[in-house]
Amino acid sequence: MKKTLSILTSVFLLAGLVSVPSTSAATPTMKVHFINVGQGDATYIKMPGGEDVLIDGGRQGQGDEVIAYLKKQKVDDIEIMIATHPDADHLGGLDEVLKAYKVESVYAPKVAHTTDAYANFLKAVKAEKLTIKTAKVGVKLPLKTVTAKFVGPTREYGKTDLNNWSAVLHVTYNKNKFLFTGDAEKASETDMVKAKQTLLADVIKVGHHGAKTSSNADFLKVVKPKYAVISVGKNAYGHPTADVLNRYKPYKATVYRTDQKGNIIFTSTGTKITVATVK
Secondary structure, eight states: OHHHHHHHHHHHHHHHHSOOOOSSOOOOOEEEEEOOOSSSOOEEEEOTTSOEEEEOOOSTTOHHHHHHHHHHTTOOOEEEEEOOSSOHHHHTTHHHHHHHSOEEEEEEOSOOOOSHHHHHHHHHHHHTTOOOEEOOTTOBOOOSSSEEEEEEOOSOOOTTOGGGGOOEEEEEETTEEEEEOTTOOHHHHHHHHHTTOOOOOSEEEOGGGGOTTSSOHHHHHHHOOSEEEEOOOSOSSOOSOHHHHHHTGGGTOEEEEHHHHSEEEEEEOSSOEEEEEEO
16 A cells, blocks of 8 residues: 555656646737837837847937847847838938848838938948848738738839838738838828728827828728827927827827837737837
């Protein structure tokens, strides 16, 4: 009897030491970081497939801030960098990021500018022996687990109409959808709606820092956002305007502003979205 008890005790002890494999792995998350760069844009996305994507990099001279943030997130390289358009408050810091990180692919719309910020961006791309891939409607990004494609620009605009040239990216992770609009204004928004692009989104990065020329009513009717993020800092333009803030009210969208909340981080499991803010 004592021998039997001893054997049973040994079996139970061994059972406690052996871990039973889980039948289902934890669901990978997609994390979208709207980095507080003041009056500018910089968005870092950790895709559920593990890829690192950076959309814009703040103003000229802010590259170090963006790099510091990426290092804090333990980013070791960047699979995809997107310069939405040539404005200095969007691509100004990307030259520094290109020097600091190995970047596999760079996307930008096919429109040029004469500013130092744009010239520095081109020099940095060339120094890394990269060729800029055109960001335009229909172009899909080579990412696992998600569907990410450009829904704008749908056509060419005037050479001085840089905002409407903005690369607009739509990302779908299972049931959750995100829309990153750069500085796209009414002409581009109208064209995307007419072209019947996929615009429905749980989260929208509000166009042009909340300027009244963006987030038009017909556009928002298609997007139907639940969350709206405004990347904005102290400015003389009145961004974000009361007009724009009011346009989001019919959708009961929760509005987050980087000037008020600091860095804004969305976490998606593909079916559920949670939000955190860090000043």
